[in-house]
Amino acid sequence: MDTSAVQRGPTDAELVGMLQTMIAARIYSTRCFNLQRQGRLGTMAPIDGNEATVVGCTYALQPEHDWIFSQYREFYALGRYGEEVIRRQVLYLAGHPEGSCYPAGVNVFPAQISLAAQIPHAVGMAWGQLRQGLPGVSVAFFGDGASSEGDFYEAANFAAVIKAPVIFMLINNGWAISTPTARQTAAATFADKAAAFGMPGVRVDGRDPIAVWEVVAAARARAVAGEGPTLVEAVTYRLGHHTTADDPTRYIPAEDMAAARAKDPVITYAAQLRELGLWDDAAQAAAEATAQAAIDAAVDAALATPLAPDAFFDHVYAETTPRMERQRALLLELEGKGQS
Ligand SMILES: Cc1ncc(C[n+]2csc(CCOP(=O)(O)OP(=O)(O)O)c2C)c(N)n1
Ligand SMILES: [Mg+2]
Incomplete structure (x- = not known):
């Protein structure tokens, strides 16, 4: 297999780019959280704690060839896939259906709220890539x-059998809403589950973007060499609310959260780059200002876009069913816009 990318590791420019993207992700997520509290955006799931995993992973990918299938928390950190991702994410939170459809060339699938449903989609795409001889x-x-859903087991089993070029990025952030990992599985690690599928399982520090980069670069090299999928367990800790509808102080002991905050990946990685001479106060200020300007522009644009209350009917099926047309008419009537 081609191990050149794995052997070279991230360049200095990529190391800096990863930190800029992590800082931006935290700023975008925090801003959207606050706007939900003000009633200006809808329910959202903050990314806090997952930045290093998502950014380390995407920097090891080739966005022009490789497809992303996310849950609901990762979008703020997909900056490597282009600024359009954050613009669409804010549109989505403002209620616009087109916010979850990406234009051609942005290889990102819509957010998936139904747990694990994105995993068979990813394997299906990878199967297509394999059959068409595509490089991604x-x-x-x-x-x-x-990972407790049947969709995960079915998709992982099938992917291993057909040697699909897919990477399963399991983000173990300690919690599934209020369920701790000790109540999620009796396995010693989530990575151990890979053995039953016949694929490699790798456990990595999900708070270390360089470690994640290396593991994903190796998994990618295997996948494109026709050697099949890899299960990566990235271990981190959820530093924020599950969603804006949650209150984690009711079930996470304050001392556990304080210990996790002391290992906040955005802070520890910045310190690491300062030690390497790649980061300083000016770089920090510039990264924050750039991210702030980008999120301000995305929010202003989203909130200024008129929202048709029935727009979501247009994006379910190519042809709306009669039942949905009746529902649309009823909705418009209730909105005072349809039959008067
Ligand atoms: C099929 C399904 N069952 C239950 C839920 C409700 N639900 C939403 S988020 C969540 C927890 C998911 O935890 P995890 O997969 O660890 O992701 P995290 O929120 O920690 O990023 C649950 C149970 C759902 N969305 N879909
Ligand atoms: Mg979790």
Whole structure:
């Protein structure tokens, strides 16, 4: 297999780019959280704690060839897939259906709220890539909680049998809403589950973007060499609310959260790059200002876009069913816009 990318490791520019993207992700997510509290955006799931995993992974990919299938928390950190991702994510939170459809060339699938349903989609895409001889891989992000769903077992089993070029990125952030990992599985690690499928399972520090980069680069090299899928368990800790509808202080002991915050990946990775001489106060200020300007522009544009209350009917099927047309008419009537 081609191990050149694995052997070279990330360049200095990529190391810096990863930190800029992680900082931006935290700023985007925090801003959207606050706007939900003000009633200006809808329910959202903050990314806090997952930044290093998502960014380390995407920097090891080739966005022009490799497809991303996310759960609901990763979008803020997909900056390597282009600024359009954050613009669409904010549109989505503002209620616009087109916010979950990406334009051609942005290889990102819509958010998936139904746990694990994105995993068979990723394997299906990878199967297509394999059959068409395309050079890319598909990556499925999913949580420790999602790993208990049948969709994960079915998709992983099938992927291993057909040697699909897919990477299963299981983000173990300690929690599935209020269920701790100790109540999620009796296995010693989530990575151990790979053995039953006949694929490699790798456990990596999900708070270390360089470690994640290396593991994903190796998994990608295997996948494109026709050697099949890899299960990666990235271990981190959820630093925020499950969603804006959650209150983690009711079930996470304050000392556990304080210990996790002391290992906040955005802070520890910045310190690491300062030690390497790749980061300083000016770089930090510039990264924050750039991210702030980008999120301000995305939010202003989303909130200024008129929202048709029935727009979501247009994006379910190519042809709307009679039942949905009746529902649309009823909705418009209730909105005072349809039959008066
Ligand atoms: C099929 C299905 N069952 C239950 C839920 C409700 N639910 C939403 S998020 C969640 C927890 C998921 O935890 P995990 O997969 O670890 O992801 P995390 O939120 O930690 O990123 C649950 C149970 C759902 N969305 N879909
Ligand atoms: Mg989780």
